[in-house]
Amino acid sequence: MTSQLWDSFRAEGYDEGTDRMPTDAAVDFLAALAPGGSAVEFAIGTGRVGVPLSHRGVTVAGIDTSVAMLDQLRPKPGADRITIVEGDMSIDRVPGAFDLAYLVFNTITNLLTQQSQVDCFRNAAAHLRPGGHFVIECYVPDLRLLPIGAVAVPFAVEDEYVGFDTYDMLTQRQTSHHFTVAEGRSRAVRSEHRYAWPSEMDLMAQLAGLTLTERWADWTRAPFTADSRSHVSVWEKPL
Numbered sequence: 662m663t664s665q666l667w668d669s670f671r672a673e674g675y676d677e678g679t680d681r682m683p684t685d686a687a688v689d690f691l692a693a694l695a696p697g698g699s700a701v702e703f704a705i706g707t708g709r710v711g712v713p714l715s716h717r718g719v720t721v722a723g724i725d726t727s728v729a730m731l732d733q734l735r736p737k738p739g740a741d742r743i744t745i746v747e748g749d750m751s752i753d754r755v756p757g758a759f760d761l762a763y764l765v766f767n768t769i770t771n772l773l774t775q776q777s778q779v780d781c782f783r784n785a786a787a788h789l790r791p792g793g794h795f796v797i798e799c800y801v802p803d804l805r806l807l808p809i810g811a812v813a814v815p816f817a818v819e820d821e822y823v824g825f826d827t828y829d830m831l832t833q834r835q836t837s838h839h840f841t842v843a844e845g846r847s848r849a850v851r852s853e854h855r856y857a858w859p860s861e862m863d864l865m866a867q868l869a870g871l872t873l874t875e876r877w878a879d880w881t882r883a884p885f886t887a888d889s890r891s892h893v894s895v896w897e898k899p900l
């Protein structure tokens with residue numbers, strides 16, 4: 662079960678909307694785990710990370726469900742060297758055994774059940790050679806900001822944009838609501854997620870036969886603390 666958010670409207674504006682992200686730092690981090698080797702990106706999207714990683718000498722493959730996002734990836738210089746599979750990262754395979762599998766930009770939360778997230782960890786492990794690594798970049802759930810009795814946490818309140826999250830704590834389902842006004846027209850977008858704590862991901866990794874080797878707050882290796890809002894975690898498939 663995945664979000665249906667990634668249509669052609671979102672895909673066409675995606676690269677412009679993400680051009681301020683710390684992509685270079687992410688590519689540096691990932692390239693160091695697979696120097697001259699091979700990597701598979703789960704949810705490769707438009708290739709924001711996969712294309713520059715390929716330019717760093719890593720042989721890259723990617724899986725994504727969205728035809729519209731992959732249509733943005735295919736014409737990019739160097740994308741012809743990337744093996745692309747249109748499919749679901751929780752079940753579909755790219756042939757081969759990889760040094761690195763990675764899933765960035767909170768996208769594990771696009772899998773809306775615990776079972777599909779566990780399946781995704783198992784699928785990542787199945788793509789790795791012994792000694793290979795699985796990397797996830799994800800936010801830490803913001804539940805400490807949710808006052809008792811409230812149902813929503815605002816994350817942006819600006820003149821032309823309001824964004825907030827609502828939570829169902831029984832299912833760990835989270836809905837992000839975005840309301841934008843541009844040139845007098847309003848637009849509302851929702852995305853559905855299932856949040857998971859880093860500790861729950863460690864258990865999913867354990868179920869998949871992987872062991873945590875590193876956890877940082879971000880791609881620059883800032884220390885992960887109780888106040889970190891995000892994490893970059895690395896698990897290893899035993900030799």
Ligand SMILES: C[S@@+](CC[C@H](N)C(=O)[O-])C[C@H]1O[C@@H](n2cnc3c(N)ncnc32)[C@H](O)[C@@H]1O
Binds near residue numbers: 710730750768
């Ligand atoms: C936030 S974008 C991330 C794209 C890219 N990884 C990046 O960092 O720029 C989320 C992507 O996840 C893809 N996606 C969502 N659920 C998926 C699934 N179950 N299997 C594969 N791709 C999925 C969407 O199609 C979309 O391209």
